[in-house]
Amino acid sequence: MKCQTVIAGIGGQGVLFAAKILTEIARRREVPVLGSQTFGMAQRGGSVTTHLKMGEFESPLICEGDADLLLALDAVEAHRTLPFLRARGKGGAPACVVNAREDAAFPDPRVAGLVADMGIVVHRCNADREALAMKLPLVANLVLLGFASSRPGFPFAYAEVCEATAALSGPHRTTNLEALERGRALSGP
Template sequence: MNTQILLCGVGGQGILFATRILSEAAVRLGHRVIGSETHGMSQRGGSVTSHMKVGDYHGPLIRRGDADLLFCFEKNEIFANLTFLKSGGIGYVDAPNLDFIPDNIRALLDARQIELRCMDASSLALKLNAPLVLNLILIGFASNHEDFPLKRDLLQDVITDISPQRFRDLNLKGFEVGLEYKVDVEI
């Protein structure tokens, strides 16, 4: 598997933990994983990105137009990071719908055959009284798609193994909420 995944959002959304989950799952499948993170003013809600490459890659940074997958844990970060997706790439976005995407961006997405899949992970996390599990909800949502390269059983095992004991049940619940999400808004 040669897959490049970019995760983006703001500080405090668990982007680095999400990267760790996806990386560990790929390693358990026998793949090489390299990556890099940028933190901006992450402690104050600033932009955070994590580059993750699975397979035969040498440099850790994803070039614009090369990412297979994009996880966007804060919907407005899509505008700064959308250009990383390659033609035919897929983005998973924490948003109730994609109405916030302007028509000119939609035209670009169509021209490059980029698919965005959204779900309101942050609202679901708030219903659990656990806003920090939105990352796990979005990963669960992604793993429910047949074309996602890491399968849900493997991800569930990784979450069980690497979650701190005091958060394990809550993290697994967040992942399950994402798995159960049925409405799939795409453009």
């Protein structure tokens, strides 16, 4: 199995924790994993991107046009990182899962045609609303993961996500699992 995932968001949104969960899944599957994080001056509020490569790879970085999956916690950052996604090909359809308000234009009409032509499947949900409803703005990342892993074709199963999250959550286990569940519920039955 080879899978290249880009996770994008804003500093403070929990991009790194989302990456950690997927990494933990890979570890449990005993699949080699390589990842690369954006570190730097922007601790909050700046663009943050993480690359995650599962399978036989040497480099921790993903080239533009190679990613199978884009998980975005913010619509602007999703647009910014869209070029990482590949076109539909022998690996199946690439997917873009994005946290966006219902009234936000995603993908932007100026790129929507291209996204469709490339066979990129877009899944969107308003994870922020769920997180704010829980009065925990920081769990939007988990809502998004719960949602994504309940969609057909997502490379990580919801149950796997729950197990990995539980293992990494420490005292926040219950609320984190609730956030995943809210995301799953958004995905429909």
